[in-house]
Amino acid sequence: MRLALIGVGQAGGKVTEAFLEYADRTDSDIVVDALAVNTAKADLLGLDRIPVSKRLLIGTDRVKGHGVGADNELGADIAAADSEVVMDAVAGMPSHEIDAFLLVAGLGGGTGSGVAPYLAKELRRRYEEPVYGLGLLPGKDEGGIYTLNAARSFQTFVREVDNLVVYDNDTMASGTDSLAGGFARANEELARRFGVLFAAGETDGSAVPEQVVDASEIINxxxxxxxxxxxxxxxxxxxKRGLFGGKGRPDVSDATPRILALVRQATLGRLTLPCEITSAERALVVVAGPPEMLSRSGVEKARSWLEEATGTREVRGGDFPVPDADEVSAAVLLSGVSDIPRVKELQAIAIETQRSMREVSETADDRLSDLLWSGDGELKPLF
Structure with a gap:
């Protein structure tokens, strides 16, 4: 599947760069073109792989390049005012070569959560290609304001895209990582996971899949x-070691049970957004690895298991041969899920945060008066 990537905000830009790094490292052409959109100049300067001409600073008349300070209402206002700047840049992308747009944004900050939904609406209005979102939820310990931003953005974003794939930062959290190191590792892992899915149908002919998974399968x-x-x-x-010391052939004796075990593991314990899998409307499974390890029986059994486990008969699947690969991997996409405890938890925390912020705002004048009251009334302001 060939994508036009648009990274919005700091997290969106970093994840987009991770996708570009993955594409370069694997010699894949899944990314046709990429943009970075931000209200903070410093975040754009911190990017390496996205060309300077593709880094768009918006809202300069409002925030002077300093970002929106976690205010996603301000972010949405800026998106509405400066959307033509972004759309002009999108018009320069070779849209005739892409299968879909992918908007990537962190939902906890102000720019990603406020700007991305508005851009999605504009893209769907102007282009026939599907517009997908990849939304990153803040961790549970990142604070109430970020949770509130994410809950409000989630409600908006999901209505403005053709599908919203969600990634919960807590699913990749590690207590041994530094803050920067943790995000970098998560971004790399995210790009690697999605790279297997999006690259599955983009073969150069060196190894032809038994069961092809192309862009239409993902879109459907x-x-x-x-x-x-x-x-x-x-x-x-x-x-096994080759005759002259090179890479030998892998042991294929466990190919079928290995595939089935990996698909079960991916579905039951490694989801980007944990959910009740029986709430999925559709599913897709891709198994990647050396051609010898891609047992047709294994892929078919994995697909049958996924049908039974999810309860949906609309399960697509196939293989993605990667000659000389040192691993076998399974990617499982569950679409249209609705039973998601994390989203309900997010909403509950957001509602409580919003209530608390309203109470603080309503009593602010009274508390300031109490603070300034001198008791005997003799102190007077200068003017």
Missing amino acids: TLGSGGVSTFGYASSPIER
Whole structure:
């Protein structure tokens, strides 16, 4: 699947860069073109792979390049005012070569959560290609204001895209990581997971899949709209040493059970957004690895298991041969999921945060008067 990527805000830009790095490293052409959109100049300067001409600073008349300070209402206002700047840049993308737009944004900050939904609306109005969102939820310990931003953005974003794939930062959290290191590792892992899915149908002919998964399969799976989650699991393979010391052939004796185990692992324990899998409307499974390890029986059994586990008969799937790969991996996309405890928790915290902020605002004048009251009334302001 060939994509036009638009990274919005700091997190969106960083994830987009991770996608570009993955595409370069794997010699994949899944990213046709990419833009970064931000209200903070410093965030754009911190990017490496997106060309300077593709980094768009918006809202300069309002925030002077300093960002919106986690105010996603301000972010949405700026998007409305400066949308033509972004749309002009999108018009320069080779849209005739792409299968879909993918908007990537962190939903906890102000720019990503406020700007991305508005841009999605404009893209869907102007282009026939599907517009998908990849939304990153803040961790539970990141604070109430970020949770409130995410809850409000989620409600808006999901209505403005053809499908919203959600990634919960807590699913990749590690207590051993620094803040920067943790986000970098998560971004790399996210790009690697989605790279397997999007690259599956983009073969150069060196290894032809038994069961092809192309862009139309992904588009049809995401066609139910709503919210999607994505699972991924991999396991290394051992190769027998070659006759002259090079890479030998892998042991294929466990190919079928390995595939089935990986698909189960990806579905039941490695989702980007944990959910009740029986609430999925559609599903897609891709198994990648050396051609010898891609047992047709294994892929078919995995697809049958996924049908039974989710309760939906609309399960697509196939294989993605990667010659000389050192692992077998399984990617599982569950589309149209609706039973998501994390979203309900997010909404509950957001409602409580909003109530608390309103109470503080309503009593602010009284508390300031109490603070300034001198008791005997003898102190007077200068003017």
